[in-house]
Amino acid sequence: YAPWCPACENLQPEWEKFAEWGEDLGVNVAKVDVTEQPGLSGRFIITALPTIYHCKDGEFRRYQGARTKAAFINFISDEEWKSIEPVSSWLGPSSFLMSSMSALFKLSMWIRHGHGYLTENLGIPVWGSYAVFGLATLFLGMVLGL
Numbered sequence: 001y002a003p004w005c006p007a008c009e010n011l012q013p014e015w016e017k018f019a020e021w022g023e024d025l026g027v028n029v030a031k032v033d034v035t036e037q038p039g040l041s042g043r044f045i046i047t048a049l050p051t052i053y054h055c056k057d058g059e060f061r062r063y064q065g066a067r068t069k070a071a072f073i074n075f076i077s078d079e080e081w082k083s084i085e086p087v088s089s090w091l092g093p094s095s096f097l098m099s100s101m102s103a104l105f106k107l108s109m110w111i112r113h114g115h116g117y118l119t120e121n122l123g124i125p126v127w128g129s130y131a132v133f134g135l136a137t138l139f140l141g142m143v144l145g146l
Contacts, residue, residue: 002035005049011067018072025076042105059086 001008019029034041034049044053044060052063054075061084065071075081111133118129 001031001033001050003033004035008050011050014067014069014072017069021069021073025073027076038105038109039102042101042103043099045101054081054084056081061086 001011015029015031022029032040034046040046044051054061054063061081063072063075063081063084065075065080115129115133118124118132119126124132
């Protein structure tokens, strides 16, 4: 979820009601703020919010059913999750590909925070921040090329 997402805000009450049943169903119910954990949005290929995954025994399945407490409870208690094909190991969150994607998302957030620091805290103009990152990219490319 993301705090600015209207669909996430609409899901919140139903998700909290479902979370109250988590212990009775023998599941952990959680939510992750993708603005605080950008690496996870890369690992799980989050393209729409909110996105719900069911994880069991190292297998990940994307939930795409109704967004109600009853539907969530039935999904677990009736073991409806078994009818959904797990995410392939190639695209699984612990695969090399998705770990790399996570690192890229984290790098992009680091660059964003660096840009904010340069412009807001140090008072460097936006074009100056772009120049700093451009020169850093050229320098890193030269070092790696050597």
